[in-house]
Amino acid sequence: MVDRIANIWGTRTAYARDGLWPVRVDQVLDDGIAEGDVDRWVQSACVLCSNGCACDIAVKDGAMVGIRGRAQDLVNHGRLGPKGLFGSRQGVSHKDRLTSPLVRENGQLVECDWDTAMRRIVDRSRDLLAERGPLSHGFYTSGQLFLEEYYALAVIGKAGIGTPHMDGNTRLCTATAAAAMKESFGADGQPGSYTDIDSCDALFLYGHNMAETQTVLWSRVLDRIAGPDRPRIVCVDPRNTEVARHADVHLAIRPGTNLALMHALVREVLAQGWDDAGYVRDHTLGLDALRKVVEPWTAEAAAAVCGVPASDIRDAARIFGTSDRIVSTVLQGFYQSSQATAASCQVNNLHLLRGMLGAPGRGVLQMNGQPTAQNNRECGADGDLPGFRNWENPDHIQELARLWNVDPMTIPHWAPPTHAMQIFRYAEQGSIDFLWISATNPAVSMPELPRIRDILAKPDLFLVVQDLYLTETAQYADVVLPAAGWGEKTGTFTNVNRIVHLSDQAVDPPGQARSDLDIFLDYARRMDFTTLNGGPLLDWTGPEDAFEAWKDCSRGRPCDYTGITYGRLRGGSGIPWPCNEDHPNGTDRLYRDGVFPTDPDYCESYGHDLLTGATVGAQAFRAQDAGGRALFKTAPFHPPHEEPDEDYPLRYTTGRTVYHFHTRTKTGRSRPLSDAAPRAWVELAREDADRLGISEGDLVRVTSRRGRIEVPARVSGIAPGTVFAPFHYGYWDTGGRPGTHPTAANELTLTEWDPVSKQPMFKNAAVTVEKIGDATGPAPAPTTTASRPAAAPGTAPVPATTGGDGAQATETTDTKPAPRFPDTIRNTTEGGRP
Amino acid sequence: MNLNIYLGMLRQAENTLADSFRQVAEGHGAEPDVHFLCRTLAAQCDGHGELLGPVVQRYGENSSDNEPERLHAQGLATTRNGPVGLLRDLQDLYLLASFVDVTWTMVKQAGSALRDNELLAVVEKCDAETATQLRWLQTRMKQAAPQALVAAR
Ligand code: SF4
Numbered sequence: 001m002v003d004r005i006a007n008i009w010g011t012r013t014a015y016a017r018d019g020l021w022p023v024r025v026d027q028v029l030d031d032g033i034a035e036g037d038v039d040r041w042v043q044s045a046c047v048l049c050s051n052g053c054a055c056d057i058a059v060k061d062g063a064m065v066g067i068r069g070r071a072q073d074l075v076n077h078g079r080l081g082p083k084g085l086f087g088s089r090q091g092v093s094h095k096d097r098l099t100s101p102l103v104r105e106n107g108q109l110v111e112c113d114w115d116t117a118m119r120r121i122v123d124r125s126r127d128l129l130a131e132r133g134p135l136s137h138g139f140y141t142s143g144q145l146f147l148e149e150y151y152a153l154a155v156i157g158k159a160g161i162g163t164p165h166m167d168g169n170t171r172l173c174t175a176t177a178a179a180a181m182k183e184s185f186g187a188d189g190q191p192g193s194y195t196d197i198d199s200c201d202a203l204f205l206y207g208h209n210m211a212e213t214q215t216v217l218w219s220r221v222l223d224r225i226a227g228p229d230r231p232r233i234v235c236v237d238p239r240n241t242e243v244a245r246h247a248d249v250h251l252a253i254r255p256g257t258n259l260a261l262m263h264a265l266v267r268e269v270l271a272q273g274w275d276d277a278g279y280v281r282d283h284t285l286g287l288d289a290l291r292k293v294v295e296p297w298t299a300e301a302a303a304a305v306c307g308v309p310a311s312d313i314r315d316a317a318r319i320f321g322t323s324d325r326i327v328s329t330v331l332q333g334f335y336q337s338s339q340a341t342a343a344s345c346q347v348n349n350l351h352l353l354r355g356m357l358g359a360p361g362r363g364v365l366q367m368n369g370q371p372t373a374q375n376n377r378e379c380g381a382d383g384d385l386p387g388f389r390n391w392e393n394p395d396h397i398q399e400l401a402r403l404w405n406v407d408p409m410t411i412p413h414w415a416p417p418t419h420a421m422q423i424f425r426y427a428e429q430g431s432i433d434f435l436w437i438s439a440t441n442p443a444v445s446m447p448e449l450p451r452i453r454d455i456l457a458k459p460d461l462f463l464v465v466q467d468l469y470l471t472e473t474a475q476y477a478d479v480v481l482p483a484a485g486w487g488e489k490t491g492t493f494t495n496v497n498r499i500v501h502l503s504d505q506a507v508d509p510p511g512q513a514r515s516d517l518d519i520f521l522d523y524a525r526r527m528d529f530t531t532l533n534g535g536p537l538l539d540w541t542g543p544e545d546a547f548e549a550w551k552d553c554s555r556g557r558p559c560d561y562t563g564i565t566y567g568r569l570r571g572g573s574g575i576p577w578p579c580n581e582d583h584p585n586g587t588d589r590l591y592r593d594g595v596f597p598t599d600p601d602y603c604e605s606y607g608h609d610l611l612t613g614a615t616v617g618a619q620a621f622r623a624q625d626a627g628g629r630a631l632f633k634t635a636p637f638h639p640p641h642e643e644p645d646e647d648y649p650l651r652y653t654t655g656r657t658v659y660h661f662h663t664r665t666k667t668g669r670s671r672p673l674s675d676a677a678p679r680a681w682v683e684l685a686r687e688d689a690d691r692l693g694i695s696e697g698d699l700v701r702v703t704s705r706r707g708r709i710e711v712p713a714r715v716s717g718i719a720p721g722t723v724f725a726p727f728h729y730g731y732w733d734t735g736g737r738p739g740t741h742p743t744a745a746n747e748l749t750l751t752e753w754d755p756v757s758k759q760p761m762f763k764n765a766a767v768t769v770e771k772i773g774d775a776t777g778p779a780p781a782p783t784t785t786a787s788r789p790a791a792a793p794g795t796a797p798v799p800a801t802t803g804g805d806g807a808q809a810t811e812t813t814d815t816k817p818a819p820r821f822p823d824t825i826r827n828t829t830e831g832g833r834p
Numbered sequence: 835m836n837l838n839i840y841l842g843m844l845r846q847a848e849n850t851l852a853d854s855f856r857q858v859a860e861g862h863g864a865e866p867d868v869h870f871l872c873r874t875l876a877a878q879c880d881g882h883g884e885l886l887g888p889v890v891q892r893y894g895e896n897s898s899d900n901e902p903e904r905l906h907a908q909g910l911a912t913t914r915n916g917p918v919g920l921l922r923d924l925q926d927l928y929l930l931a932s933f934v935d936v937t938w939t940m941v942k943q944a945g946s947a948l949r950d951n952e953l954l955a956v957v958e959k960c961d962a963e964t965a966t967q968l969r970w971l972q973t974r975m976k977q978a979a980p981q982a983l984v985a986a987r
Contacts, residue, residue, distance in 0.1 A: 135985035164980075415977045422977075425865070429917060431985040612871055614969035641870050752866045 002811055004082050005676050005803025008658055008784055009211070009219045011811050014226035018199050018360075020818035021220055025078035028085045028809045029058060029066035038066065043570060045075075045493065045501035046084035047144060047486050048091075048661045050174075050368035051214040052495025053080050054574055057089065057487050057506040064089035064487050064507055071816040072824050073573045075194065075499055078816070081215030083661055085809050087673050089487060091666025096469055098482035099511025109470075109480060114512060114522075117479050121436075122526045124462045128434050129161065134412075138165035138423045138432040141381050142439035143173055143370025144662075145516050146491025146503070148546035150372075150379035151553070152520040152538060153438070154386050159404045160529035160537050164412035165432060168382040169440040169662075171420040172760060173369025176335035178377050178384065179757035180344035180366055182605040183633045184352070185591070186598035186626070187388050188377055189558045191351075192327060192363020193576070193589040194497045195821060197221060199361030202232045202323035204316075206347055207258065207333015207763075208367060211242035212658035212785055214496075218242070232323065234316045236261065237333055238653065239683070239724060240717030241786040249316045252719040253306035255653045256640030256764035259339040262346035263637060264302030265317050267294040269353055274321030279355030283594040285624060286632035290349060293634050305637070307719070320350060325361030332369060332655065337763040341756035342610040342635040349632050358591040365496065370662070372493040378559045379550065383417040383758070387557040388604040391416060392618055395601065403553055405531035416615075419758035420446075421751065428455045436464040438516060439483065443472035444663040444730030447749035447760045448706045449738075466519060469665050472730045483516050484509035491517065491543045492569065498576040498587070500561065502569035517543055555580075558590075558597055558604075563828070572826035573819055585822035598626035610635035613755030640764045642750055644721070648704060648766035650688065651722045654745040655763075658785050660728040668733060672807040680711040680729035680743035681779040684769065685720040686790050689713065696789060696798065697775030699741075704767045707747035710740075713771075714779035717790050723767055726787075837944045838893040844937045845886045850909040851930045852879035858923050861913025865920060868974065872927075875967050879934075882960040889953050917982035921975060928971045935964045 002010060004026075013022040029035065041056040054073030058066030067088055071078040101117035102109040128136045139157050141150065157166045178188045185191070197203070197220050211218040224231055225246055235247035236258070244250040253261055269275060270291060280287055299317070303310035320326060328351060334343050348364060356362040368374055380386035389396035391413045401408035418426070424446070426432040446452045456463060456476040465477035468485045488509040494500045509515070514522075521538055529537035540546045544566055554561045554577075563579035563586070579586040597603055606621035608614060610633055644651055659677040660667045667673045682702055684694060694700055700713045702723060709725065718724055725745035731737055738747070748767060753760045778798040781787040789798045859872035909930070913923050938961040945953035 132985060135981055414980060418977075421866075426981055426985075430987050431917065431981050609966050609969065611874070612966055612970035613867075613973065614966055615973045617969075638874060641873075750866075752870060755867065755871065 001808040003803045003807050004085055004809045005672050005807040006784065006801065008082055008215055009222055010079065012226045013223050013813055015223055016227045017229045020820055021077050021198055021223060022813060023071045023078045023816045023818050025069050025071050025812045025816070026080040026085060026809050027066065027068035027812070033058070033060060033065045042504050042506035043070070044487060044503040044506070045574065046080065046088050047371040047493070048083040048087055048666070049214055050371055050373060050496040051075060051216050052371060052493065052499060052501055052574070053084055053216050054501055055080060055084060059506050062507055064093055072819045074576070074819055074821055074824060075495060075497065075574060076216045077818055079216045079219055082659060082673065083667060086807060087661065087667040087670040090670035092468060092485035092487060094669045096669065097510045097513065098468065098470060098480065099513060101482060101512065102480035104478045109477070117481060118522055118526055120479055121464055121523065125434060125527060134161045134163040135165070135431065136433055137161050137163045138427065138435045139381070140420060140423060140435060140437045140440065140442065141168040141376065143168060143170045143368070143373035143376060144439045145372060146489070146493050146543070147372070147375040147379060147550060148491045148543040149516040149520060150376050150381040151386065151546055151550045152517055153381040154379050155404060155538060156520060156524050156529065158380065158411050159406045160524060160527060162410040162412055164415065165418040165423050165426065166381055167418065167420040167423055168376045169370060169445060170373045170376045170382045171758060172445060173332070174335070174373040174377065175383070175759040176340040176344050176754060176757040177330070177366035177368060179341045180348060183341060183345050183607050183610065183631065183756070184348035185596045185630050186603035186605070187558050188604055189388070189590055189597070190365060190496060190498050191357050191590045192365045194220065195588060196327045196361050196363040197224060200231045200325045200327040201361065202234070202319050202326045204234045204320065204326065204328040205243050206236045206328060206330045207335070207337065208329045208331035209237060209239070209241045209243055209655065209786060210329060212656055213331060213369070214367070215658060232319050234319055238719040238722045239786045249312055249319065251306070251308050251312055251316060253308050254719070255651045255722060256338045257306040258334050258337055258343040259346065259635070259637045260297060260302045260305040261313065262343050263294040263297035264299050264313050265320060266290065266346055266349055266353070267297050268299060268314060268317035269321045269350060270294070272321055275353040276355035279594065280353060283596070283629050284352050284632055285626055285629045290632040290634055293636055320354070326351070326354070326356050327361065327363050327365065329365040329367055331367040333763060335757070335759055336761060338640045338761055339635065339638060340754035340759050345610065345633045349634065352630050352632065358589055358594060363589055368496040374494040374496060378494070378554070383419050387553050388559055389557070390604050390606070392606055392615070393601070404537065405533065406537070407532065419753070421753050421758065421760060424452065424455055427458070427461055430460060433460055434462045436466070437473060438466040441471045441473045441663040441665060441730070443476065444744050444746065445727070447746055447762060448751045449744055449746045450707050451751065466516060469732070471663070471665055472732055472736065475736055481519055482511065482513040483519065484513050488513070489515035489517070492547060494577070499574040500564055500569065500577060501574040502566055517546060568826045568828065573824040575825055584828060585825040588821045595628040596630045598628060598631065607631065607633065608756045610756055611638070641752060642764065642766050644766045648768050650767050650769060652702070652704060652748060652765040652767040653722060653724050653763045654727045654749065655724060657726045657728065657782060657787060659782060660726070662728070663730050664728045665732070672803045676801050676803065677780065677782050679780040680709070680726065681714045681781040681787070682709070682711050683714045683716040683718050683724040683781070683787055685718050685722065686715055686792070687720050689715045692769055692771065694769070694771050695775060696792065696795065697778045698771050699773030700769050701772045702748060702767050702769050704748035704765050706750060707742065709742050709745065709747050710772060711743055712775065712779040714781040714787055715790050715792065716787055723769060727762065837941070838890070838895065840937065840941055840944070841886065841890045841893055842895060844934070844941055845883050845890055847930070847934045847937060848879045848882045848886070851934055852876045852883070854910040854927055854930055855879065857910045858913055858927060861923065862920055868920070871970065878963050878967070882963070885956045885960060889956060917978065917986040921978050921982045924971055924975050924978070928968065928975065931964060931967050931971060935961070935968060938964060
């Protein structure tokens with residue numbers, strides 16, 4: 001047994017370059033349950049981060065009683081992380097679950113039946129459509145639903161109602177990944193593969209605290225590090241993360257300066273002649289413009305802006321320029337910071353310059369935050385069109401109209417779909433008065449919370465919230481719909497590595513709760529959405545119908561699912577798309593041939609100017625005649641709009657801790673996870689703390705121009721001048737409202753977004769910090785992660801974070817062969833046809 | 835030679851455009867993208883004015899109040915409120931930026947005829963940025979128009 005709270009990544013199973021990552025099956029069963037007691041194991045995958053670890057759920061007497069990793073799966077080779085082990089079923093099997101719909105009567109939410117709740121929604125919807133038209137409706141969904149549910153919602157919004165106002169929490173977590181790939185390669189689609197970790201010589205992590213955000217992927221890296229020929233590691237992060245501790249070069253740059261650093265890396269690679277001239281000539285466009293923009297950015301110039309030594313920048317560039325196989329991963333440190341798309345495109349550019357794509361150990365992983373974010377992007381319930389279609393391409397709109405048998409005029413395509421921040425702005429101004437929020441919690445997760453709360457509380461906004469629990473957001477709703485959770489419904493989802501998994505229903509949802517798919521289909525039926533020949537727009541009866549319909553929509557597009565069936569997903573490994581006649585077992589990595597989806601008839605986007613977000617347009621895009629070549633795109637560096645000043649002298653950044661997901665609605669209800677990181681804190685560097693007279697555990701007030709939080713201080717190894725707060729801590733467990741000591745990191749963040757991806761900036765703001773109370777003990781921050789204390793000389797050490805009896809898991813190694821692509825994929829005959 | 839008249843006019847128009855961008859930035863602080871980008875673009879216009887400085891000096895300032903001066907573009911005196919107000923303000927910026935854009939084109943023509951490489955280098959940098967300003971304004975207006983004209987109260 002291993003304490004997997006104390007030992008986050010579990011026991012090492014070292015392996016060498018080009019080897020197969022050994023299997024280690026992680027398992028937890030409830031107290032008092034032995035393996036022989038389990039009635040059945042039901043196949044699924046974990047929905048607590050974008051890694052999508054395959055697992056089996058143990059069921060006994062109609063309840064979920066345990067979980068184990070699936071040895072044969074390409075993603076995790078049997079492993080699970082702390083959230084999967086202790087948060088997946090514990091996060092849904094909880095007494096707080098909503099078991100009945102609620103409607104607001106005289107200001108109070110009261111229980112009712114489904115018919116009453118749905119009728120209220122449909123009446124309002126119909127009235128508004130008649131009175132004010134489709135632009136009165138907005139939908140804000142999640143990165144946590146299943147593919148089938150997103151696709152249903154996309155068809156309802158785009159072909160039923162015809163509103164452009166659809167987006168998801170994906171805007172907050174993954175929009176820049178998609179945007180950067182569209183700009184560089186012409187379409188979304190993860191170029192690299194997790195198997196590239198097995199073969200690389202160098203690994204660059206850009207604003208990606210992989211050790212905490214995707215723990216099982218980090219286990220894979222740790223196992224390479226423990227092997228005989230470890231890859232060199234370069235970490236770009238202002239915090240002293242677990243990744244930084246293993247790095248050969250740690251660039252702890254100032255928040256908001258990513259693009260300056262990236263310009264210097266690109267410039268250095270060009271100046272040293274490390275670029276692959278042949279690849280650049282045959283497979284790219286736009287080198288001259290790139291060269292011009294990076295020209296002023298010597299290592300010294302970037303060092304002055306970023307606050308790191310020029311020699312470190314040169315060292316990092318040398319590793320990039322001279323390693324034979326390089327993997328880069330990118331996440332929120334880039335996506336949620338200023339000039340997000342431009343900085344993330346520079347990562348793509350570095351790989352294009354060196355021809356580091358499409359071969360083992362040579363790849364880019366533009367990561368996702370939420371578990372099923374990928375599917376929202378594919379299905380178009382967010383700011384994209386289904387199947388990575390291009391809203392500026394009339395032929396693509398025609399295709400969708402034919403597929404759904406609706407008038408193409410119904411499908412909004414006169415402008416890009418409305419992004420989340422703009423949807424909330426329209427709600428604020430009163431031009432959207434029907435807002436349906438599913439499976440997400442903007443009252444905690446969005447920037448500048450005081451403003452978001454005012455919007456949600458507007459009396460003339462009709463708010464529907466569909467969730468597992470009465471979240472901070474649900475408390476503002478006019479109608480609350482109880483949804484079925486993970487393990488209580490069937491559907492598929494796709495991880496950041498394009499691998500599609502099936503999650504089968506293991507148990508019944510509590511009370512009257514229903515799957516999100518059922519809820520959407522019920523709404524569509526009641527609204528009478530029809531096709532051109534009068535039939536129902538959505539005639540599906542369950543998830544498998546929805547999946548088959550989606551396959552038609554994906555046909556011929558980069559995310560082609562036509563070769564996948566529910567049958568093939570049962571029993572074997574997940575399957576990476578595209579999977580079709582040409583790739584019957586799926587596709588491990590994209591762009592092996594250096595041909596990119598930039599054909600103007602095929603591409604997902606004609607692209608943007610990265611400084612302003614101005615669209616390039618069809619004509620200009622066609623004129624450059626990319627013809628399958630990738631595009632070097634960039635923008636000049638621009639300092640963040642809010643910089644420290646006399647009143648707010650410190651830089652503020654937000655992020656996650658390993659033990660929680662999103663706004664803790666699930667992980668906060670797991671005892672081991674919650675005990676490991678029970679309450680909010682803020683991290684300060686030793687020298688800032690000393691200057692401000694703050695010691696470990698003191699209560700401090702952090703104030704920005706938008707608001708304040710009051711939480712205990714952890715003195716950590718963060719870069720001096722920078723303050724960090726975890727964003728998980730809202731108010732559902734402390735009375736529902738901010739109260740006297742607000743804790744939500746987003747009280748302080750500002751309303752601003754990247755001009756291209758429209759992803760909000762959570763990673764740079766200016767704040768001031770003051771002590772308001774003495775410590776009663778150490779800050780409630782884990783000691784196992786980036787929040788590890790920086791011990792002051794002569795003080796008592798902070799007790800180490802452990803999980804104790806409730807956090808024990810078994811780890812079984814060496815009993816099964818490691819899965820290998822494509823051998824572990826079930827073939828079409830094994831899986832059968834639907 | 836009358837190029838100096840056009841150079842003076844261009845520099846003034848860039849100044850006016852910069853001021854107007856700043857005006858819209860301040861007037862529409864509740865639209866963060868408009869607010870921040872207009873500030874960035876105002877600084878871009880300032881930069882164009884500075885780049886024009888040496889060229890203007892070389893050709894000599896013209897302060898006579900003759901015919902082309904009537905082409906002088908009016909800046910925005912105030913900003914408007916609400917969704918339609920935003921649209922109208924962006925449209926005013928668009929008209930101003932178009933004036934700047936076409937003036938750059940005329941100056942480029944003259945610079946070519948004069949084989950003035952220094953002037954042409956300035957045109958190349960600035961004209962491209964002005965074109966992007968126009969594209970951004972159009973992108974933003976196209977996004978805002980349906981909601982402002984159809985759904986706004
Ligand atoms: S790494 Fe992510 S998907 Fe895997 S078990 Fe942990 S939370 Fe779940």
